[in-house]
Amino acid sequence: MTETVRRVLQRQIMPVDRDLDVLPLYVDPDPAVLDADKYAVGGNKAAKELNWASLRQAVSSGETIHPDQIVDRHAVRVRRGARLSFGTYFNAFPASYWRRWTIVDTVRLTVELEGRGAGVTVYKSMANGRSQRVEARQVEDGDTGTFVFELPLGPFADGGWYWYDVAAGEQDSVVTATWDAEVPADRAASGTVTVAITTMNRPDFCADLLAQLGSDDDVLAILDEVLVMEQGSRKVVDASRFPAAEKALDGKLRVLEQGNLGGSGGYARGQLETVRAGVSTYALMMDDDVVCEPESLLRAVTFGDLARRPTIVGGHMFSLYSRSRLHSFGEIIQTWRWWWMSPEHVLPEWDFGARNLRSTRWLHRRVDVDFNGWFMCLIPRAVLEEVGLSLPIFIKWDDSEFGVRAKAAGFPTVTFPGAAVWHVPWTDKNDALDWQAFFHQRNRLISALLHSPYPHGGRVVRESLNHSIAHLVSMQYSTVELRQQALEEVLAGPDRLHEVLPTRLAEVNAFRKQYADAQLESDPDAFPPVRRKASRRSHQELEVPTRRSQLITAALAPLRQLRPPRQLSREFPETEIAAMDARWYRLARYDSAIVSMPDQTAAALYTRDPALFRDQLRRIVRLHAELYRRWPELSAEYRAKLPQITSPEAWEETFRPWTGGDA
Missing domain, CATH: 3.90.550.60 (Spore Coat Polysaccharide Biosynthesis Protein SpsA; Chain A)
Incomplete structure (x- = not known):
């Protein structure tokens, strides 16, 4: 018989710094208000849109615990007569993940309560978010009680959590808790x-x-x-x-x-x-x-x-600026597009301060x-x-x-x-337009060449073409040029990836400075004042166009780029566009524009250049055609050389200027 020992899986924790903004991730005084099941909503478009909107509506009462209730890192005080749920991001137990990926089949929850009349109730959820009461215990004799619950992981094939709620009795209650499991003795020691x-x-x-x-x-x-x-x-x-x-x-x-x-x-x-x-x-x-x-x-x-x-x-990533907001609950590669994304049922930018775990149906389904x-x-x-x-x-x-x-x-x-960690979310960065555009484009294509299951990369070449043209009609000429250089580097093959690693950033930065759209100014008065002849469409400029309207714009915008720009636009920008509104279908209307950056620190002056447009368009088409034609042979070459490129020996050579070969 295999010898087993007990190993702690998870401990009840409280915030290190007692930060009020993160308390919803640790404890929850609100009841559960579960959103509608998608199958009850049905397939009606209007009903689905209404349900998606309701999912984002806050159900939190705004009530929270006082920081003084945090006794220490692992203990919290529940005030007399109050109820507190630990069905939260950091204190609920993600049972479906343990069932699917580990050798554990049963967990033990041990809850210690101080306080006469205090009680603990254990719950579990199903993959569809519905909760079920498991068992309840109460301090009946004296002022303390230790309660142990044996909880099987069998009913969590598709999703679900375990958690517990604590209700204080006639006096304040202090609660601590630990989740552990019986594991083989050879798994008892922690890895390092x-x-x-x-x-x-x-x-x-x-x-x-x-x-x-x-x-x-x-x-x-x-x-x-x-x-x-x-x-x-x-x-x-x-x-x-x-x-x-x-x-x-x-x-x-x-x-x-x-x-x-x-x-x-x-x-x-x-x-x-x-x-x-x-x-x-x-x-x-x-x-x-x-x-x-x-x-x-x-x-x-x-x-x-x-x-x-x-x-x-x-780990997951929460926003450093809105600390109860989860940036993403998991990411996959959509292989036909070869693009990272959240699975279909996952909602990005989820605020646990507005709707708690127990009220959010989609958070209970396991995300692979x-x-x-x-x-x-x-x-x-x-x-x-x-x-x-x-x-x-x-x-x-x-x-x-x-x-x-x-x-x-x-x-x-x-x-x-x-x-989890807290980090600046990608949505607050400018990485699609600045020097990072080169690496986005090059590395996406290299990754697709290495791993795409489709003969010509699925949709990735066509999407790259579409994105380059969208940047082109948006007067983002530096971004287009960097994307072109990225394509040329991909077509050159994998042999120089290590060689160019120390120098490519400096080359990219130096090159893009020659373009007006890459010359950022933090002072608003650095640009000429906006002047433009009156337009019948001016009142519609911030409207979000329909899908049909966007397709018409996509067809006509490249043709408009061939016309001479309006003379007044050479001296004065025609408009100012905030970063949140700087979409291709809006930028394509203008001959010049002051456009702010997503990080809000600076802006650039975009000016339309028909000659540059024609030159870049020709290269865009030629390079994408070559990439599509050569995809099978390039894919074979990248895949054959992948083991060598990623080997410790190859990296040791790259690090040699700083290690002397002594890594």
């Missing part, structure tokens, strides 16, 4: 971690993150090493809070300086160091500008330790993913040894390509509820 943080000119952010990692003794116990890949000119070691963070990590911190090789070069260095050391069970990729919930590391490692097979365990972003992603060393390290592609698509590559080799990725 090398944390890989890539940083670039964010010394204060990075120092704060290091302090967070060193703030929890249990987290510190599983850390072998924390590696900071320093790639900037403003060093983390110079941050005022760095000495305290270094001391908290107790000798486990190592800062490695190297050139700016992007996220992929930074993370690959951490992966290489982990593989070559051969000590850690996992390498944890983490951005330098995140705020970390330390318990997330323990949960991710525990889940990975008990997984059926080596599994990549990713293709990859997890490297803002927080735990990768078993065994996976790195089997499938190789990151692609040398600077930024964008390195994490998603790795997830797809690992999945093809039999190593799944799980984006695990209850493990």
Whole structure:
């Protein structure tokens, strides 16, 4: 008979800093107000649109607990006569994930209550969000009680959570809780971690993150090493809070300086160091500008330790600016388009402060993913040894390509509820238009060449063509040119990816500066005043056009670009357009416009240039035709050379200027 032991899976936690904005992720005083089932709504378009709108409506009362009710990191006080639910993101138990991906088949919940008359009720949910009462207990004799619940994982094939509610009796009640399970003795010990943080000119952010990692003794116990890949000119070691963070990590911190090789070069260095050391069970990729919930590391490692097979365990990302808002609950690759997206039933930008977990039907269905972003992603060393390290592609698509590559080799990725960081959401960045446009375009195509199951990449070439033309009619000539250069680099094959890694960013930045749309000004008075002849359509300029209207604009906009621009537009911009309204079908109407950037820090003057339009359009068509024609041979070449490109040996050569070959 196999020897077994008890292992803690999850502990009740409260916010490290007692931040009121994040309390909805830990405790919930509101009742559940479950939204309508999609099958009850039916297929009527108007009914579905009304239901989607109602899903976004807040049902929260705004009630919360007082920070003084937080006794410590693991205990909270429920005031006399009040009821508090722990069916929340960080304190509910994601039963369906444990059932699907791990060897655990039964969990034990132990709840400790202080307070005469206090009671605890355990609930579970189904994949459709409906909750069921499991069992209830109450403190009957004395002022304390310890209650144990054995909870099977069998009924969670498609989704569902366990959680508990606590009601205080005639006096305040203090509650703590632990989830554990019986596991084989050879799975009792925790795996260990090398944390890989890539940083670039964010010394204060990075120092704060290091302090967070060193703030929890249990987290510190599983850390072998924390590696900071320093790639900037403003060093983390110079941050005022760095000495305290270094001391908290107790000798486990190592800062490695190297050139700016992007996220992929930074993370690959951490992966290489982990593989070559051969000590850690996992390498944890983490951005330098995140705020970390330390318990997330323990949960991710525990889940990975008990997984059926080596599994990549990713965390979720909450918004750093709206801290109860979840950016995405999981991402997949839509293979026909070869584009990352949330699964169909997942709603992005979900605010737990407005509608709680128990009131949100779609959050109870398990979400299976293709990859997890490297803002927080735990990768078993065994996976790195089997499938190789990151692609040398600077930024964008390195994490998603790795997830797809690992999945093809039999190593799944799980984006695990209850493990998360706070980060600046992608929606607040400008990465589709600035220098990053080059890497978006190039790396998406490389990833598709490596993994698309379709002979010519499915829709990816046509979509690339459409997007390039949309940028072109929007007067975003620098973005178009970068996309063209990206195509040329893809067509040149995979041999120079390592070679150009240290220099490509500087070349891209220097090149794009010659275009007006890339010359940003923070001062509004840097631009001439807006002047334009009166237009009958001026009152409609901010309307969202219908699908039919957009198709007509798409057909006519390229023809309009061939006409000479209005003379007045050469001296004065015709309009100002806010970033939120800067869509291609709106920009295509003008001959010049002042357009603000998504981060709200600057704006650029766009001016229409028919000669440049014709030149770029010819190249767009030629390059996309060549890519489509050569797709089969290019795909075969990239796939054949992938093992060599991602090998530790190839990366050691790339790092040699900073390591002397001694990685």
